[in-house]
Amino acid sequence: xxxxxxxxxxxxxxxxxxxxxxxxxxxxxxxxxxxxxxxxxxxxxxxxxxxxxxxxxxxxxxxxxxxxxxxxxxxxxxxxxxxxxxxxxxxxxxxxxxxxxxxxxxxxxxxxxxxxxxxxxxxxxxxxxxxxxxxxxxxxxxxxxxxxxxxxxxxxxxxxxx
Numbered sequence: 001x002x003x004x005x006x007x008x009x010x011x012x013x014x015x016x017x018x019x020x021x022x023x024x025x026x027x028x029x030x031x032x033x034x035x036x037x038x039x040x041x042x043x044x045x046x047x048x049x050x051x052x053x054x055x056x057x058x059x060x061x062x063x064x065x066x067x068x069x070x071x072x073x074x075x076x077x078x079x080x081x082x083x084x085x086x087x088x089x090x091x092x093x094x095x096x097x098x099x100x101x102x103x104x105x106x107x108x109x110x111x112x113x114x115x116x117x118x119x120x121x122x123x124x125x126x127x128x129x130x131x132x133x134x135x136x137x138x139x140x141x142x143x144x145x146x147x148x149x150x151x152x153x154x155x156x157x158x159x160x161x162x
Contacts, residue, residue, distance in 0.1 A: 008032045011046045027062030037061040 008014050008021035013035045015022050024035035029047040038047035038061040051059030060066045 011035075027060075 028035040053065035
């Protein structure tokens with residue numbers, strides 16, 4: 001009695017439509033179906049080895065830790081330069097924001113003081129114009145008591161623009 005199956009053992013894959021299986025190549029594994037490359041961090045026969053690679057290396061599914069090809073990795077120094085650059089940009093942004101905030105507050109303060117001065121000046125002019133009506137001295141000419149006309153002292157007057 002012969003027993004035929006379409007399923008293969010672990011780390012084997014079926015060959016075409018036949019009921020035969022072949023072992024996965026070095027750096028590949030399977031659960032009985034098609035062989036696939038080892039998962040990240042493993043390599044070798046049946047993906048049984050663990051990679052413990054340096055920062056300048058990567059884990060190849062067949063060979064284990066291998067150096068990065070030029071251009072495929074940012075080296076430690078380059079990574080530090082990128083970090084320093086990003087921190088510098090952030091600091092410059094914060095400084096610009098602080099300067100803008102201080103300038104804006106100063107502008108608002110000066111504007112407020114200017115408005116306050118204008119209000120005081122307008123209020124002072126208003127009080128003075130009322131005061132002129134009260135304080136305007138109408139003096140009778142001492143020499144001619146029979147002629148009645150007013151003498152207005154112009155030194156107490158203020159020009160008010162309307």
